[in-house]
Amino acid sequence: MIDSETRHKCGVFGIWGAPDSAHQAYIALYAQQHRGQESAGIAVSDGQRLDAHVGMGLVADVFTPSILSQLKGKAAIGHNRYSTTGSNRACNAQPLLRDYIGGQVALGHNGNLINADLLRNQYEQRGHIFHTSTDTEVIIHLLAAHQTSKADSLNEALQHLQGAYSLVFLFHDRIEAVRDPWGWRPLVLGRTKQGHWCVASETVALDALGARFEREVERGEIVTLSDSGVASRRFADAQGPALCIFEHVYFANPSTHLFGDTVQIVRERLGRALAAEAPVEADYVVPMPDSGRTAALGYAMGSGIPYREGIVPNRYVGRTFIRPEQDERDAAVQLKLNVISDIVKDKRLVVVDDSIVRGTTTRGKMEQLRRSGAREIHLRISCPPIRNACYFGIDFPDPETLVANERSVDQIRDYLGVDSLHYLSLDGMLSCVSQPPGHYCTACFSGRYPIPVDQPVSKLSLEPHQLRMFT
Ligand code: SF4
Numbered sequence: 373m374i375d376s377e378t379r380h381k382c383g384v385f386g387i388w389g390a391p392d393s394a395h396q397a398y399i400a401l402y403a404q405q406h407r408g409q410e411s412a413g414i415a416v417s418d419g420q421r422l423d424a425h426v427g428m429g430l431v432a433d434v435f436t437p438s439i440l441s442q443l444k445g446k447a448a449i450g451h452n453r454y455s456t457t458g459s460n461r462a463c464n465a466q467p468l469l470r471d472y473i474g475g476q477v478a479l480g481h482n483g484n485l486i487n488a489d490l491l492r493n494q495y496e497q498r499g500h501i502f503h504t505s506t507d508t509e510v511i512i513h514l515l516a517a518h519q520t521s522k523a524d525s526l527n528e529a530l531q532h533l534q535g536a537y538s539l540v541f542l543f544h545d546r547i548e549a550v551r552d553p554w555g556w557r558p559l560v561l562g563r564t565k566q567g568h569w570c571v572a573s574e575t576v577a578l579d580a581l582g583a584r585f586e587r588e589v590e591r592g593e594i595v596t597l598s599d600s601g602v603a604s605r606r607f608a609d610a611q612g613p614a615l616c617i618f619e620h621v622y623f624a625n626p627s628t629h630l631f632g633d634t635v636q637i638v639r640e641r642l643g644r645a646l647a648a649e650a651p652v653e654a655d656y657v658v659p660m661p662d663s664g665r666t667a668a669l670g671y672a673m674g675s676g677i678p679y680r681e682g683i684v685p686n687r688y689v690g691r692t693f694i695r696p697e698q699d700e701r702d703a704a705v706q707l708k709l710n711v712i713s714d715i716v717k718d719k720r721l722v723v724v725d726d727s728i729v730r731g732t733t734t735r736g737k738m739e740q741l742r743r744s745g746a747r748e749i750h751l752r753i754s755c756p757p758i759r760n761a762c763y764f765g766i767d768f769p770d771p772e773t774l775v776a777n778e779r780s781v782d783q784i785r786d787y788l789g790v791d792s793l794h795y796l797s798l799d800g801m802l803s804c805v806s807q808p809p810g811h812y813c814t815a816c817f818s819g820r821y822p823i824p825v826d827q828p829v830s831k832l833s834l835e836p837h838q839l840r841m842f843t
Contacts, residue, residue: 383407383452384480386540386547387570388597394443397450401431404582408452411465415478416445417544422476426465429444451480460769464504472516481508482557482573483765484538488830527607536764546598554614556764557593558630562586567596576625612821614813621755623728632806636666641804642754643670650794656680660725667754669725682715717745724752731775735788749790751792756798756817763825
């Protein structure tokens with residue numbers, strides 16, 4: 373259970389050629405709401421000018437029918453966002469829309485750049501002014517700095533980025549969709565029934581539009597959507613890959629087809645693998661809603677123990693971890709999950725969840741199960757202990773606050789107050805996805821980072837004529 377300030381950044385979408393492009397973007401953002409709930413935005417192009425509306429809150433809060441109707445254009449990009457700590461400010465909401473030396477550009481970003489601070493520092497020392505605290509804004513500065521008569525300023529700008537990025541740019545005459553050479557974050561290409569090309573973080577957005585999944589945007593590829601249709605070029609050789617396994621464990625929508633697997637089916641397999649690795653005699657398999665539900669189903673199928681929902685969610689309370697303040701978060705957790713004592717009383721329970729971050733919520737729920745009369749609690753987690761920071765787009769809290777930091781599994785079991793605890797092994801987790809184990813990033817579990825994260829580099833070397841001030 374993600375019970376902390378863990379945040380994902382973010383979901384992106386783009387569509388070219390649709391007369392109701394803003395409305396299409398709205399539907400896609402709605403479908404990808406799980407990827408970011410603190411702000412949302414849509415930028416449109418009518419072929420000449422760009423316009424945008426961004427705001428704090430859920431998609432349905434940010435966009436009223438009247439706002440949507442004012443966003444006219446044949447192309448749109450959209451963005452759902454979580455903020456990083458301390459930066460849940462309206463100015464950071466995306467897409468970022470800027471005037472620059474090349475005209476207008478709007479940009480949405482999913483991922484995290486590990487050399488953004490370095491690049492920003494260098495630009496600021498040269499007089500550039502930044503208006504947000506996001507790592508995304510530096511990309512627009514790079515774009516401007518490389519806007520010369522040379523053919524491909526985007527390609528040039530991308531050469532400077534290190535880290536995870538699935539990007540969607542909107543220019544007046546085209547959309548450019550970019551996936552980093554390692555492919556941490558998903559990005560897919562689709563086509564609507566009306567023949568309009570679109571890109572999205574997840575296939576669930578394509579499904580919501582009735583669009584057909586065409587293919588993934590490849591690692592190191594730029595896909596261009598325009599009046600001429602779709603085109604592709606490379607800006608880098610594919611590396612890795614380093615597909616984020618945590619997308620499968622927790623973040624992606626269950627119906628999404630991701631990195632060659634359907635998320636729901638992977639989660640069932642994770643539960644079955646858990647049952648094989650850590651069998652126990654029990655009366656019921658109980659999911660932690662909603663995050664542990666599918667893995668619990670898999671555990672029940674694998675073990676033959678009946679599945680029962682002994683903890684039920686209040687559907688009118690949002691995901692707990694989107695609340696910026698701790699007090700609000702704790703209150704929301706209490707409101708969100710209720711234990712049904714008639715189901716759990718005097719029973720031996722296998723409780724299944726997808727992950728534990730800080731453990732405070734899990735501990736509270738285990739106490740509640742005890743108070744409700746549970747005889748035994750055997751906790752099963754469908755991924756290994758999270759012990760390391762993520763630098764590629766998932767904001768886990770400070771590693772020191774992770775429950776698995778410098779605690780053994782036995783110590784975590786004691787802290788949580790359960791009779792037994794088992795985390796799915798790394799090999800067990802990787803056996804549930806279809807690509808070879810080396811194709812996934814597992815750094816938050818294993819500590820093995822695909823690229824060095826402590827030595828961000830910059831190749832920034834600008835000639836004076838390339839320096840541009842912009843507002
Ligand atoms: S460190 Fe963990 S959360 Fe981050 S990209 Fe790698 S697997 Fe995903």
